[in-house]
Amino acid sequence: xxxTYELSGAxxxxxxxxxxxxxxxxxxxxxxxxxxxxxxxxxxxxDFRAALIEQIGGFDRAVETRDLHSSVPTPEFHYxxxxxxxLETLLVARNIIAPGELIERVHAFEDRPEGHDHAHVHxxxxxx
Amino acid sequence: xxxxxxxxxxxxxxxxxxxxxxxxxxxxEVDEVVERYNERIGPLNGARVVARAWRDAAFKQALxxxxxxxxxxxxxxxxxxxxxxxxxxxxxxxxxxxxTLCSCYPWAMLGLPPxxxxxxxxxxxxxxEPRRVLAEFGVQLEPxxxxxxxxxxxxxxxxxxxxxxxxAAQLADDELVARVTRDAMIGVERFV
Numbered sequence: 001x002x003x004t005y006e007l008s009g010a011x012x013x014x015x016x017x018x019x020x021x022x023x024x025x026x027x028x029x030x031x032x033x034x035x036x037x038x039x040x041x042x043x044x045x046x047d048f049r050a051a052l053i054e055q056i057g058g059f060d061r062a063v064e065t066r067d068l069h070s071s072v073p074t075p076e077f078h079y080x081x082x083x084x085x086x087l088e089t090l091l092v093a094r095n096i097i098a099p100g101e102l103i104e105r106v107h108a109f110e111d112r113p114e115g116h117d118h119a120h121v122h123x124x125x126x127x128x
Numbered sequence: 129x130x131x132x133x134x135x136x137x138x139x140x141x142x143x144x145x146x147x148x149x150x151x152x153x154x155x156x157e158v159d160e161v162v163e164r165y166n167e168r169i170g171p172l173n174g175a176r177v178v179a180r181a182w183r184d185a186a187f188k189q190a191l192x193x194x195x196x197x198x199x200x201x202x203x204x205x206x207x208x209x210x211x212x213x214x215x216x217x218x219x220x221x222x223x224x225x226x227x228t229l230c231s232c233y234p235w236a237m238l239g240l241p242p243x244x245x246x247x248x249x250x251x252x253x254x255x256x257e258p259r260r261v262l263a264e265f266g267v268q269l270e271p272x273x274x275x276x277x278x279x280x281x282x283x284x285x286x287x288x289x290x291x292x293x294x295x296a297a298q299l300a301d302d303e304l305v306a307r308v309t310r311d312a313m314i315g316v317e318r319f320v
Contacts, residue, residue: 019167021240026137028166031240032158033144039161042152046282055228060248079231079246083137088143097146105142 224315
């Protein structure tokens with residue numbers, strides 16, 4: 001994606017050493033949702049942190065215990081993939097989102113035609 | 129837009145849309161958090177605190193004793209309820225901060241952590257072989273300098289107070305602030 005930022009002057013974001021807070025807009029959305037829910041009191045931030053530790057811990061253990069002679073390259077660590085997965089796990093565990101409805105919504109979004117309007121998702125049915 | 133075909137982007141969007149329908153969050157609230165971290169919270173906050181400590185011995189003392197209370201008058205945003213602890217670098221001590229389990233970080237002071245801070249390699253290696261990792265960051269420590277590694281947690285967030293520049297007294301306030309880098313406040317950069 002292309003995102004334009006004004007990177008100098010008084011209005012420059014307080015990012016640091018040239019690094020923006022998020023690499024992609026969806027990472028910002030994921031962070032905004034996770035943090036926003038905690039600020040609203042839907043859960044405590046510590047609950048999210050516990051889910052994140054569990055999620056990242058799983059990755060760390062898999063890397064630590066992997067066979068050094070394996071021809072499969074060491075998996076890359078993508079922090080926000082784990083962040084999003086932790087959010088999903090917590091929301092499902094708290095019965096806030098049902099796994100089925102999430103899958104259904106993901107499929108509906110995947111089926112959107114190119115150039116769709118993000119703001120309006122219309123239920124549409126595909127006949128294969 | 130490339131995002132449309134990214135599975136993670138679609139999942140994030142699906143989660144957000146479900147939460148909005150359930151009345152648990154609004155798009156405006158998500159926008160506000162993103163905007164706050166993209167535009168308002170960053171290491172400039174920590175730099176102001178460090179520069180003040182370099183300038184003002186009484187403030188520095190207060191900061192080292194109870195950083196949470198000492199920075200309260202700055203009224204930084206961040207919704208940070210954790211305790212802030214400031215650790216001081218000296219000629220014989222070098223401090224470095226990590227979160228071994230996830231990505232805990234003094235947000236209100238530094239914004240969101242850089243990518244390498246969250247990486248499994250940094251999280252594990254800085255504890256096991258701190259001198260070697262610091263050398264990779266360009267910090268060459270004399271053997272008589274003690275390294276202290278601080279593991280952040282849900283309760284405590286650490287910030288390193290780097291050594292003041294030797295000519296601090298000759299520098300204007302904004303020049304002092306400009307000397308302070310994010311990496312120095314994490315402890316992967318050392319000035320003296």
